[in-house]
Amino acid sequence: MNSPASPLLRYLLTLVVAAIAALLLTAAPARADDGVRFSWFGSGDRVAGSGTPGTESRAVSGFQAIALRSSMKLVLRQGSREGIELRADNNLLPLIETRVVDHRGVPTLEIGLKKGTSVSTNTPMTATIDLVTVRSLSIHGSGDVVGDGLKTPGLAVSISGSGNVRLKQLAADEVSARISGSGDIAFGGRTGKLSIAISGSGDVDTRDLQADDVTVSVAGSGDANVNARKTLSVSIAGVGDVKYSGDAVVKSSISGHGQVTKK
Numbered sequence: 001m002n003s004p005a006s007p008l009l010r011y012l013l014t015l016v017v018a019a020i021a022a023l024l025l026t027a028a029p030a031r032a033d034d035g036v037r038f039s040w041f042g043s044g045d046r047v048a049g050s051g052t053p054g055t056e057s058r059a060v061s062g063f064q065a066i067a068l069r070s071s072m073k074l075v076l077r078q079g080s081r082e083g084i085e086l087r088a089d090n091n092l093l094p095l096i097e098t099r100v101v102d103h104r105g106v107p108t109l110e111i112g113l114k115k116g117t118s119v120s121t122n123t124p125m126t127a128t129i130d131l132v133t134v135r136s137l138s139i140h141g142s143g144d145v146v147g148d149g150l151k152t153p154g155l156a157v158s159i160s161g162s163g164n165v166r167l168k169q170l171a172a173d174e175v176s177a178r179i180s181g182s183g184d185i186a187f188g189g190r191t192g193k194l195s196i197a198i199s200g201s202g203d204v205d206t207r208d209l210q211a212d213d214v215t216v217s218v219a220g221s222g223d224a225n226v227n228a229r230k231t232l233s234v235s236i237a238g239v240g241d242v243k244y245s246g247d248a249v250v251k252s253s254i255s256g257h258g259q260v261t262k263k
Contacts, residue, residue, distance in 0.1 A: 045118065046120055047091070047095065047118065049092050049122040050091040050122070051089060051123070052091075053087065053088075053089065054088065055085060055086065055087050057084070057085050060082060060083060062082075062100060063082070063100045063108060064107055064108070064136070065106045065109070066108065066109045066137050067109070067138045068141075068143045069110060069112030069140050070096075070112035070141065070143070071125075071142045072125035073124065073143065073144045073145075073146070074126075074128075074129060074146070075126065075147070076150065076167075077128065077129065077131070078133075078150050079131075081130050081132075083129075084109075084127055084129050084130070085128045086127050087126045088123055088126070092121060096111070096112070096113060097110070097112055098111050108136070134152055134155065135152060135155060137155065139158070139159045139160065139163030139183065141160070141162070141163065142161055142162045143164075144164045144165075146166045146167070147167045149169045149170075149171075150169075150170050151172070152171075153173050153174070154174040155172050155174075155176070156175075157175075157176065157177050157178070159178070159183030159202065160181060161181045161182075162182045162183050163183045170187050170188065170190070170191070170209065171191075173191065175187065175195070175209070177195070177204050178196075178197045178198075179198045180199045180200060181199075182201045183202045184202060184203050184205070185203075185205070186205040186206070187205075187208070187209040188209055189209050190209070190211075191209060192211070192212050194209065194214045194215070194228075195215045196215065196217065196224050197216075197217045198218045198219065198224065199222075200219075200220045200222060201220060202222045203223045203224070204222070204223075204225070204226075205224075205225045206226050206227060207225045207245060210229060210246075211226065211229065212229050212231075213228070213231045214226050214228040214231070215232075216235070218236045218238065219238055221238060222240045223242070224241075225242075226242070226244045226245075227244070227245050227246050228245075228246045229246045229247065229248060230248055230249070232249070232250045232251070233250075233252075234250070235254075236256060238256045239256055241258055242261075243260075243261050243262075244260070244262055244263065
């Protein structure tokens with residue numbers, strides 16, 4: 001026989017299940033590049049994009065590094081001028097912060113939403129950055145960065161999270177790529193030294209980047225694909241694999257199930 005409290009308990013359980021389902025539906029984000037909608041969550045009220053695309057040009061100068069701190073797409077263009085053009089829903093443009101700060105002695109352009117801001121977009125957020133030089137590029141979280149034909153003495157790229165970086169026709173004396181998480185990096189072009197460090201499941205594809213000397217360190221399940229002409233030094237702890245092309249002299253240290261193979 002059912003107790004008098006049973007209907008009440010069933011009713012309360014129904015409310016809890018409905019609330020959880022509604023929360024999951026509300027919190028499920030779309031992809032940033034689907035051209036429809038993207039959600040970021042913070043501690044403040046969510047601001048919905050108007051659906052009307054807007055653009056805004058901002059003056060920024062003197063930076064040598066770029067740090068992306070919110071989910072958006074960055075397009076890098078190297079030339080003789082500096083500046084940034086933002087594209088997003090017109091009512092969300094004021095919520096995007098761009099500033100040049102000193103980070104460990106390097107003037108760094110920081111891009112991201114205002115602290116505590118939550119937005120839901122209809123127009124994908126894009127920042128086109130005109131730069132003279134760049135030494136460092138970092139993504140904190142998710143986001144995409146693309147560039148073509150960058151020239152620099154040295155470039156350090158790092159991803160903390162699930163961001164992606166694609167740089168074509170890169171020309172640099174030294175290049176480093178570091179991933180913590182599931183982000184992906186792809187380079188093409190030419191460099192003298194290439195250093196790769198992967199922690200987690202991120203992948204680095206530099207088969208189109210000719211490098212003289214390459215060093216690869218993999219901790220976890222991430223994979224690397226490189227083009228080494230002279231030397232290749234590999235350290236693998238876990239199940240990550242390293243594939244290489246070129247006639248490099250190879251030295252490897254493997255603990256786990258990872259392997260080094262020539263293509």
